[in-house]
Amino acid sequence: MSQYLSMETLNWMLFEVFRLGDLLSAPRFQDHDEPSLRLILDSVKKFADSELYPVFRAMDADPARMVDGQVIVHPAVKIMLERAGELGLVGSTLDYDDGGMQLPVTLYQALNFIADAANNNMTGYTGLTSGAAGLLCSFGSQELKDIYLAKMLSNEWGGTMALTEPQAGSSLSDVVTDAIPRDDGSYSVHGQKIWISGGDHQFAENFIHFTLVRVPGGGPGTKGISLMLIPKFRPENGRLVPNDVSTVGDFQKMGQRGYTTTHLVFGEKDDCRGWLVGTLHRCLEHMFYMMNGARIHVGRHGAAIATAAYYASRQFALERPQGRRLQAGGLKDTSEGQTLIINHPDVRRMLLLQKAIAEGSLALILQASLYADREKTSKGEEAARYHDLLELLTPMAKTYPAEAGRRAVDQGLQVLGGAGFCDEYVLQQYYRDVRIMAIYEGTTGIQSLDLLGRKVFMNKGASLKFLLAEIEATCAAAAEVDELKPYVEQLREQLALNQKVLGHLMPMAAQGEFEKMLSDATLYMEFFSNLVVAWQWLKLGLVASGGGSDFHRAKVHTMKFFFQYELSKNSSLASTLMQPQRLTIVGPVEVLD
Numbered sequence: 369m370s371q372y373l374s375m376e377t378l379n380w381m382l383f384e385v386f387r388l389g390d391l392l393s394a395p396r397f398q399d400h401d402e403p404s405l406r407l408i409l410d411s412v413k414k415f416a417d418s419e420l421y422p423v424f425r426a427m428d429a430d431p432a433r434m435v436d437g438q439v440i441v442h443p444a445v446k447i448m449l450e451r452a453g454e455l456g457l458v459g460s461t462l463d464y465d466d467g468g469m470q471l472p473v474t475l476y477q478a479l480n481f482i483a484d485a486a487n488n489n490m491t492g493y494t495g496l497t498s499g500a501a502g503l504l505c506s507f508g509s510q511e512l513k514d515i516y517l518a519k520m521l522s523n524e525w526g527g528t529m530a531l532t533e534p535q536a537g538s539s540l541s542d543v544v545t546d547a548i549p550r551d552d553g554s555y556s557v558h559g560q561k562i563w564i565s566g567g568d569h570q571f572a573e574n575f576i577h578f579t580l581v582r583v584p585g586g587g588p589g590t591k592g593i594s595l596m597l598i599p600k601f602r603p604e605n606g607r608l609v610p611n612d613v614s615t616v617g618d619f620q621k622m623g624q625r626g627y628t629t630t631h632l633v634f635g636e637k638d639d640c641r642g643w644l645v646g647t648l649h650r651c652l653e654h655m656f657y658m659m660n661g662a663r664i665h666v667g668r669h670g671a672a673i674a675t676a677a678y679y680a681s682r683q684f685a686l687e688r689p690q691g692r693r694l695q696a697g698g699l700k701d702t703s704e705g706q707t708l709i710i711n712h713p714d715v716r717r718m719l720l721l722q723k724a725i726a727e728g729s730l731a732l733i734l735q736a737s738l739y740a741d742r743e744k745t746s747k748g749e750e751a752a753r754y755h756d757l758l759e760l761l762t763p764m765a766k767t768y769p770a771e772a773g774r775r776a777v778d779q780g781l782q783v784l785g786g787a788g789f790c791d792e793y794v795l796q797q798y799y800r801d802v803r804i805m806a807i808y809e810g811t812t813g814i815q816s817l818d819l820l821g822r823k824v825f826m827n828k829g830a831s832l833k834f835l836l837a838e839i840e841a842t843c844a845a846a847a848e849v850d851e852l853k854p855y856v857e858q859l860r861e862q863l864a865l866n867q868k869v870l871g872h873l874m875p876m877a878a879q880g881e882f883e884k885m886l887s888d889a890t891l892y893m894e895f896f897s898n899l900v901v902a903w904q905w906l907k908l909g910l911v912a913s914g915g916g917s918d919f920h921r922a923k924v925h926t927m928k929f930f931f932q933y934e935l936s937k938n939s940s941l942a943s944t945l946m947q948p949q950r951l952t953i954v955g956p957v958e959v960l961d
């Protein structure tokens with residue numbers, strides 16, 4: 369079996385860099401210790417090796433599809449659903465009282481990272497159910513929890529997040545699916561949702577759709593949106609009866625073909641019932657709970673695919689002889705035998721780029737997850753600080769692994785030359801699979817608006833101040849290590865540049881020029897994410913510099929690569945961000961003619 373990730377790197381990040389062991393002293397995690405967490409990680413890796421990775425390509429070749437009105441998915445999905453709960457891949461972070469295992473979110477993400485890297489077509493089935501169960505625990509009534517939770521945690525019933533409608537994708541304020549109150553406390557629902565992941569298949573008895581709807585009286589826009597639990601089959605007099613939810617299509621896609629994406633219609637026969645979750649007309653806020661979690665999951669997917677692609681292209685480069693090294697008499701001197709392509713600087717550059725992005729992305733996901741755990745295990749101002757840090761990191765944790773991840777996979781495909789373009793090799797599948805990460809759960813454009821338009825200035829800039837303090841703490845520690853001093857300096861220069869960029873953009877908001885301020889939000893996302901990932905790399909470099917093995921030296925080397933080849937691009941991004949003119953704003957002349 370080919371390598372698709374490094375457990376050594378994952379364990380090192382978890383236990384040495386992010387010091388997961390320290391978290392276990394919190395009362396919430398008192399039943400867990402480091403050896404037990406390592407055991408769970410090993411069990412998931414064994415499961416991924418034996419059940420997930422072997423069917424990764426088969427799921428792509430035999431995609432989810434509708435057959436005679438039924439969505440059919442690969443038979444291996446059944447095994448995943450049966451085993452995922454016991455392995456900690458579903459609901460394991462929930463409270464004991466809700467049927468969870470009170471595992472740290474950071475561990476949960478690491479477990480799912482292993483599964484994603486082995487087979488990213490598979491993990492959405494359990495990931496969405498896990499997120500939906502969390503939503504139910506946080507905002508659902510006890511009555512709803514009693515009916516639905518246990519069946520969801522056992523994966524007998526799947527969970528979905530049903531937001532998108534044909535006219536409401538990025539703009540959820542345009543949702544029109546309506547829900548009219550009934551006398552029995554439920555609601556009568558009519559509408560349709562498109563592109564609903566994991567929305568139907570032959571291996572779950574029921575599907576519980578957490579759906580955005582409009583209930584009369586809520587007013588226009590996002591403020592009037594409510595959240596409904598809409599089952600495919602509703603319990604009635606001790607049995608399950610059809611709830612008038614029809615699956616009318618399964619979208620055929622360029623990637624993640626093994627993962628079903630459904631088109632659902634509610635209330636065709638005027639017999640679809642929904643139950644309110646959370647507060648009427650304020651439910652988009654509740655849905656954001658699930659969406660924020662799902663955003664980190666999408667980032668994790670991006671990091672995992674980039675990781676698996678890195679190991680596949682590295683393996684190819686270790687086996688493929690082609691050409692000669694430049695110093696051995698030049699390219700045309702055939703007196704020397706061919707060298708392996710891994711020895712060509714350009715191939716090495718592509719591989720180092722992949723590694724720097726993949727491991728930097730993983731660190732970012734673990735950092736965000738650690739803030740989620742810290743928020744849960746602290747109180748008052750401290751908990752609020754971790755909450756703000758998580759909020760600020762979330763759009764980047766979603767977007768950087770998605771955007772840089774697809775660049776990494778693209779370079780990985782390039783490493784293979786012509787073989788990269790051919791079906792026989794796996795790179796083309798990673799290339800197709802990773803592409804969706806920048807689209808669903810809020811496109812890169814939307815995440816960037818969230819970062820620059822909301823998060824950076826949130827709480828009068830307090831969240832940003834917290835993050836800058838965290839970065840400065842790493843800089844101060846790294847400045848004690850001679851080898852790291854130039855990188856500390858480079859990162860501090862970037863922090864100053866960030867302030868300069870924000871100083872340029874902020875007055876535009878004060879003058880009401882929001883479009884001008886936000887027109888290049890995506891460039892700011894790239895700029896700030898590069899800075900934040902450089903911080904992660906400095907952190908990795910700092911811990912690795914205390915090591916001394918080849919493994920540690922490789923980490924420091926990759927850190928240097930990230931600073932030299934990636935962070936350096938920020939100067940040009942900053943220059944564009946600070947240009948006085950904006951060339952992308954709609955004006956009197958149609959420039960796209």
Ligand SMILES: Cc1cc2nc3c(=O)[nH]c(=O)nc-3n(C[C@H](O)[C@H](O)[C@H](O)COP(=O)(O)OP(=O)(O)OC[C@H]3O[C@@H](n4cnc5c(N)ncnc54)[C@H](O)[C@@H]3O)c2cc1C
Nearest residue numbers: 529530531532537538563564565629808809810811813814
């Ligand atoms: C495979 C797949 C699975 C999915 N799974 C789910 C799911 O489980 N549940 C669910 O509810 N949805 C799901 N979706 C829907 C997904 O979340 C949407 O596709 C996504 O939010 C974008 O919406 P849209 O496709 O309508 O694009 P649009 O919103 O039409 O956007 C098109 C382009 O315009 C840009 N744009 C739009 N508005 C703005 C703006 N205000 N400012 C700047 N740029 C803007 C976007 O960034 C994008 O580049 C899935 C989609 C796919 C393809």
